[in-house]
Amino acid sequence: MRAEPFRSIVVTPPADDPGEPRLIELIRAEIDASGPITFARFIERALYEPGLGYYATSAERMTRAGDFVTAPELHPIFGQTVARQIDEMRQRLGSPADFTVREYGAGRRTLGKALPAGMPYEPVEFDSARPRTSFPGVVLANEFLDALPVHRVVGRSAGLRELRVGWSDGRFVEVEADLSDDRLATWFESRHIRVADGNVADVNLQMLDWLQQVGHDLARGYALILDYGKPAELLYGPERPTSTLRAFRGQHVSSNVLGGVGHQDLTADVDLDALADGAVAAGFDVLGRVTQAQFLLNAGLDELYAAARAQADNDWDRALNLRAAVRRLLDSSGLGAYAVVILGKGVDAEPPLSGLVKRAV
Numbered sequence: 001m002r003a004e005p006f007r008s009i010v011v012t013p014p015a016d017d018p019g020e021p022r023l024i025e026l027i028r029a030e031i032d033a034s035g036p037i038t039f040a041r042f043i044e045r046a047l048y049e050p051g052l053g054y055y056a057t058s059a060e061r062m063t064r065a066g067d068f069v070t071a072p073e074l075h076p077i078f079g080q081t082v083a084r085q086i087d088e089m090r091q092r093l094g095s096p097a098d099f100t101v102r103e104y105g106a107g108r109r110t111l112g113k114a115l116p117a118g119m120p121y122e123p124v125e126f127d128s129a130r131p132r133t134s135f136p137g138v139v140l141a142n143e144f145l146d147a148l149p150v151h152r153v154v155g156r157s158a159g160l161r162e163l164r165v166g167w168s169d170g171r172f173v174e175v176e177a178d179l180s181d182d183r184l185a186t187w188f189e190s191r192h193i194r195v196a197d198g199n200v201a202d203v204n205l206q207m208l209d210w211l212q213q214v215g216h217d218l219a220r221g222y223a224l225i226l227d228y229g230k231p232a233e234l235l236y237g238p239e240r241p242t243s244t245l246r247a248f249r250g251q252h253v254s255s256n257v258l259g260g261v262g263h264q265d266l267t268a269d270v271d272l273d274a275l276a277d278g279a280v281a282a283g284f285d286v287l288g289r290v291t292q293a294q295f296l297l298n299a300g301l302d303e304l305y306a307a308a309r310a311q312a313d314n315d316w317d318r319a320l321n322l323r324a325a326v327r328r329l330l331d332s333s334g335l336g337a338y339a340v341v342i343l344g345k346g347v348d349a350e351p352p353l354s355g356l357v358k359r360a361v
């Protein structure tokens with residue numbers, strides 16, 4: 001059986017809440033004015049509409065009290081391990097005075113708090129001003145790419161078609177239409193992938209735009225990307241006839257992506273091959289890709305665990321919490337199976353970074 005990613009352990013029936021009325025009205029007005037909109041546009045408004053979208057109305061979405069728990073929010077040991085890798089990157093770059101860690105999709109900035117004292121940290125959110133260009137350092141992105149709005153296409157014998165969102169009988173509905181962007185066809189053709197008849201696939205064009213932007217802004221350094229995703233053959237192959245776009249709410253997953261507008265997260269698996277191709281096209285070298293469990297162990301999770309365990313010796317709850325968190329971080333059917341991709345720009349690939357070198361466990 002296919003291992004389900006961490007963020008889809010519990011499957012519940014679709015929510016019957018249609019969503020935030022003012023947001024529904026705005027999206028509906030756009031459809032009335034210009035016809036069915038792409039899924040990417042629908043997701044953009046549902047998640048990021050100023051003052052109304054899912055991420056625009058609460059900073060607590062990725063916590064236990066919210067709708068899903070990300071690794072940084074699970075336990076500080078995750079951030080401490082990531083910080084170790086980042087510190088090594090800084091040293092590899094010769095510790096330049098203007099070294100900066102820029103985190104995209106920083107959320108509650110929890111990873112920033114784990115960085116060594118005094119290390120410059122620049123969180124970027126969807127509503128941040130365009131950050132400065134040309135800096136040496138590290139671009140960090142944890143569960144960021146999966147939150148970018150995706151297009152959805154469907155394979156047909158006459159060629160690819162795009163799924164859009166229309167309005168009918170008082171609700172949002174899926175509508176089939178022409179492709180809205182030439183890059184949707186190129187996404188598959190350039191990699192010799194044929195989306196089988198009736199299969200639905202997600203296309204994250206914004207990921208390509210983002211790679212171009214960071215490739216331009218980062219003068220020299222690394223991109224450390226942690227997310228759930230799969231190689232193309234697993235995402236679009238016969239095992240996966242439907243798209244991975246799904247909704248999260250109250251720690252549950254549902255396939256009702258057109259309901260609960262503004263009240264639920266929408267997310268899709270990252271195409272790891274497209275990520276690598278897009279990175280190379282943006283001037284990066286792909287230095288390596290490992291599972292999150294491998295990365296954390298390679299980067300020194302065990303040592304940090306031993307030290308934290310010793311400190312928690314007389315505190316039963318703290319010790320248990322630490323142990324449970326480490327188990328979850330390494331779980332090969334959950335967070336441990338996430339992908340960690342490290343890109344380099346203007347840096348030596350050898351010797352490999354410690355996060356990429358297998359340690360004995």
Ligand SMILES: C[S@@+](CC[C@H](N)C(=O)[O-])C[C@H]1O[C@@H](n2cnc3c(N)ncnc32)[C@H](O)[C@@H]1O
Nearest residue numbers: 055062070105106107124125126142143144147
């Ligand atoms: C799943 S959350 C992850 C938050 C945090 N990295 C964590 O792991 O807890 C995705 C984050 O990406 C942010 N985001 C989405 N689109 C963005 C964009 N275009 N630029 C910057 N941040 C964005 C969202 O607002 C949200 O905070």
